[in-house]
Amino acid sequence: MKMNNRYFVALLGSAMLLTTSCSDLDTNPSGSTMSDGQLNEVLAQDQSKLKSEVSGMYANMIECEAITQWYGSARHYDFGYASTMMMMDASGQDEPSQVSGYNWYNKPLRFVDRTANSETTYFIWNQCYKNIKAANDVLKSVDLENLSDVAKSYVGQAYAMRAFEYFTLIQLYQFSYKGHEDAAGVPIVTEKTAEAEANNPRAAVKDVYKQIMDDLNTAIDYLTDSRSAKSEINRQVAYGLRARVNLVMQNWSDAAADAQKAAEGYTPLSKDAAAAPGFNDVSASNWIWGNIVDESNDIVQSGILNFPSMMCSFTGNGYSPTYACRMINSKLWKEIPSTDVRKGWWIDENLNSPIVNPKYVVHQEDEDEDGNVVKYLAVYNQTGDEVADITEPYTNVKFGAYKNQYGNELNACDIPLMRVEEMILIQAEATAMGGNVEEGKRILENFVRTYRDPSYTCNATTAEGVQDAVWFQRRVELWGEGFSFTDLLRLKKPLDRTGANYEVSVRFNLPAESPIFLYLIPEDEENHNEALVGNNNPVVAVPKAQ
Incomplete structure (x- = not known):
C-alpha cells in the first residue's frame, strides 16, 4: 500500500512565516502595507489606489498562515476561508472523517473546539474581523459624495465583503435569526466606529442582521454586473449574498427574487459534466x-x-x-x-x-x-x-x-463560494415557503430532472415538505462547500450521526440548537475588549457518543 510520505517529510518542515496577526478587532489586512494615516492620505489623493486595498480583501480569503505568529507554529488548516468552510462541514452530520492527528478538522468534528481558548475560534474570528477592517479602511478613506464609477465599484465590494464576514460570524456565534432576534450576537465595528468605541459589546442579533442588510443594500446600489474576474464581488454576487441572508431571516419573497437575479446568465453543471470529478x-x-x-x-x-x-x-x-x-x-x-x-x-x-x-x-x-x-x-x-x-x-x-x-x-x-445551483435551490425553497408550493416544486423538479436525475419527483404537498426536499438536495448538491452545519442551524434540525459511518467516538445525536453548536468568542478578544467580559456563550461539556 502506497503511503505518500516523501511529500510530508519535505513539507511539514516548510511552513512559511508570511504574515502577522493580532487578537483584537483592529487587525490589518494582508493587502495593505501602510499605516491608517498614510492610507487615508493616499486614497484621498487617488481613488484608483482603492484597487490595491480591495484586492487585499480577496487576498485575505486565501491567506496562508495567518495565525502562525499567534499560535507559535504553522497550523495546516490555516489557508483562508475555504478552511472555515471545512470547519463548518466537520461540525455537521454529512461529512465523516477519521478521528486522528492527521485530520486537521478533528476538533470541530469532536466539538472540542467550543472553548474561549480554542485555536479554531481564534482562526475564524481573526479571519472575519481582519476582512471587516479591510472593508472599513476602504470606506472610511473615501468621500462617498464624490466617487468615480470605478471607485463606486470598489466601495460596493467593500460593503458586500463586510456583510459577508458579519454573516459568517453571526451564524457561528449565535443561533439563527428567527426566535433569537434579541440574543447577543457579535460586536459591530464600521468605518464610523471611533477607536475609543472599538471596545464595544455584543450587538443583538437583529442589529447585526440590520447591519448586514444595510451593507448589502448599499453594495447593490454601488455595484454593476461588470467585473474583471469571478473572484470579485459584483452586483449579482451581492444579490446572491442577500438571498442567503433573506433565506435565514425568512423573508421568502425577497430571497426568491434575489436568488433569481443572482442566477441570471449562469447555467447549472450539465449531467455529463457532473459525471466527472471537478469543482x-x-x-x-x-x-x-x-x-x-x-x-x-x-x-x-x-x-x-x-x-x-x-x-x-x-x-x-x-x-x-x-x-x-x-x-x-x-x-x-x-x-x-x-x-x-x-x-x-x-x-x-x-x-x-x-x-x-x-x-x-x-x-x-x-x-x-x-x-x-x-x-x-x-x-x-x-x-x-x-x-x-x-x-x-x-x-x-x-x-x-x-x-x-x-x-x-x-x-x-x-474555491467555490457561490454556484448557480445554490441560487436555484434558494428560489425553490423560498417560493414554496412564501405560499406558492406548486411553483416551488416546479422549480425544484425542473432543476433536478434537467441536470441531475431525470427520474426525480418531489412528492411534497406542503411548504415545509418542499423545504425538506430542498434541504436534501442541498445536502447532496452543496456537500463539502460549507453549508451543511449552518443549514442545520437555520432549519433548527437535530444533528444525528447515528447509524452511519461516523467513528464511534463522534457518533452524536444532539437536539436542535444544542448549546455546544455555538462557538465562544476568543479569550484573546475578551482580553482586549472589556465590554465582552462576562457575556460570552456558555462553556458546554463535550457531548457523549451514542
Missing part, C-alpha cells in the same frame, strides 16, 4: 463567485496547506485521501437514487464510482499489521506512479485535482 475551476458556467487560486499563491507553494490537500481524493500531494479522507454520511448516500448522477460523487461500499477514470485507479489488496486483508483503491498519476490510497467506502471523488489531472502534486484549485 475546481472558477471559469465553469455554474460558478457565480469563487476564490481564484494561482500557482504562485502562498497556499499552493506551501504544498499541503490548502483545500485540495484536505478535500481532493486525487491530489498527489496532501492529507486526502490516505491520511484523512472526507466521506459522505452513508445514510445520506443510500438515499440518493441510483438514477442521480451525483451518487457517483462518492465511492460505494466496494470502492467503485462510475465517474472515476479507471486509467488512474486500481483495486488492490494488502495486509495490515494484524494480518487482516485490506482492500483499497490505488490512485496513480499521469506517469504511472502510485500517489495515494483510498481505503474508506463513501470517500468523496467530487473534487478533482488541479487541471483535472489525477495525482497532480500542484494544489492550485479554485
